[in-house]
Amino acid sequence: MRIAVLTGGGDCPGLNSAIRGIVYRAIDFSYDVIGFEEGWKGAIEGKTHRLSLVDVEEIVNQGGTILFTSRTNPFTVENGPDRIMENLKKFEIDALIAIGGDDTLGVALKLYQLGVKVVGVPKTMDNDLSGTDFTFGFYTSVEVAVDALNRLKDTAKSHKRIIILEVMGREAGWVALYTGMAGGADWVLVPEEKPDFEAMCTHLMKDLERKGYALVVVSEGVDISLEEKGEVDQFGHTLLQKRSVGDFVADIISKKTGISTRSAVIGYIQRGGSPTVFDRMLALRTGVKAVDMIQNGEFGKMAALVGSEVTAVPLGDATSKLKLVDKNWLDLLRVFLK
């Protein structure tokens, strides 16, 4: 048995731990493992990467991915799926493990429907994937954001200012919600809820009066109805760094309250770095489970954390709709906006 592994989409802490989990478990079953470089791009172009014990034994704590990644979508590349199948034949690959978010797993599902033996390992920093309670990468990135918020607090407090922190999250506000609650923010804007700037400013003025500063966390994907949309990637996502939501919100506060307000964007810093223990453990466990699923012939599924167990969940459950912040969570958040 020979299996191939690839990592697709944005990189996030824990990818290397997952790759390590896969290679170590594969040894138990005497499987050969190779990697495709740069996600689906490498599968299309036949760019492989050696994955033996020595290649992965020291990467459990490394951020990023040793397999590299890309946002290439094979279904928008000419003969993309055919070329992948040719390469699977050429390299004598019996099963494929795709590590990625909804885009990567969406492609995995389509390939499965075309007859490829695919298993998924879910990954997303935004934690917006359905079918799994948590994905690795999320906690590490929230730690980074909370750390940044704590630093901003020093400056906000010293200068008696309002400061905005813009965090990642295109469609889902999980990162903003966790950062805001765990970092003690005074207001949080998430994409799931239309921003009420009037209420926000009134609230912030109250905070400013009471404690001399205020902090706001905003998701990059919050709808600010800007006319100009930025570039779009191959999956049709607006490349969000072109429009700075944080600056926009800071401007609104400056105008409405007359207090000069600044913003900081966390951006790419949130993607890198060494994974936290939670993320390492989850990544190792999902990696091991993915190989077990191949051994059991459970294809078209992904290794997902449900409750405290890692179980096989149909890929369709992950890709059909995003997991968004719901009313219960927003109510919980409101408990801390006082």
Place this chain on the structure above:
Amino acid sequence: MKRIAVLTSGGDAPGMNAAIRSVVRIGFSRNIEVIGVRGGFRGLIEKNFNPLLPRDVSGLLEKGGTVLLTSRTDEFKSEEIQEKAIENFKSEHIEGLIVIGGNGSQSGNFALSKKDFPVMGVASTIDNDLWGTDYTIGFDTAVNNAIQAIDKIRDVATSHTRSFIVEVMGRDRGFIAIDSAIATGADIVLIPEVRFDIGKIIKNIKEGMEKKKLHHLIVCAEGAIYARDLEQIIKSRLDIEIRVSVLGYIQRGGSPTRFDRIIATLFAERALTELIQGETGKVVGIKDNQIVLIPAEDAVTKQKDINSSLYKIIEEVSV
């Protein structure tokens, strides 16, 4: 001297709290009453004075920012305002002042000491741009914050084989940019002090790409060029995946490093000692590992040179 005041002014810097703590506690040990001025020089004018006792500054060593709050110093340039400040001191029997801050703050030090009010400064700014001192309180922490962030960006750059431009703080000076570039292995550093040649940068990147370098990391000080502008220029001339990260305010705060805590404690002790002994109009800094006194006028008017050997080494290391 029986009673002195302490204030922090200008941009906040990690370690300011450690300096405040040092002034208050050492002052107490030497039977000197220390009054905290809240809100920088504005607090002087508004007479926002509060006596500080050792227990008031407990737990401050590890805290970023400044508990005395701060303000920008523009209005303090007026002589009328300066005289008002001295009047306020006299009415409260305050005999001397310690100013913790950077350029603008030490200009205030110079102005008040010229009017015969005893002032000592403590060099503290994340920009490290005070003449006569190798380091200022807060710089080490700010650079470490930048390094931590850039290390993470490097993970992303490697995973995606993308190049990055990271913009760090430094409107007029490139100290943060140079140190963080060396410490993160950046290929190119752009600072306000050195004119750069876009053609040469493009050529460097091109050669790197030909040498199969996986990605390039450029660190620029905000005062040299905005990262977004540089991105546009590079994109218009090279077919390269390049992204921008502006570190901004995240560099400022956070718990001070061991270095900043220690120099804060030592600078403040020296400032207090000298103030009591009648020294005035000086700033305490560090030169060749010795605590030194710098005339406030020199500290704020003379241009501190960048370490050109550090700058050159970046080019050689990046092959």
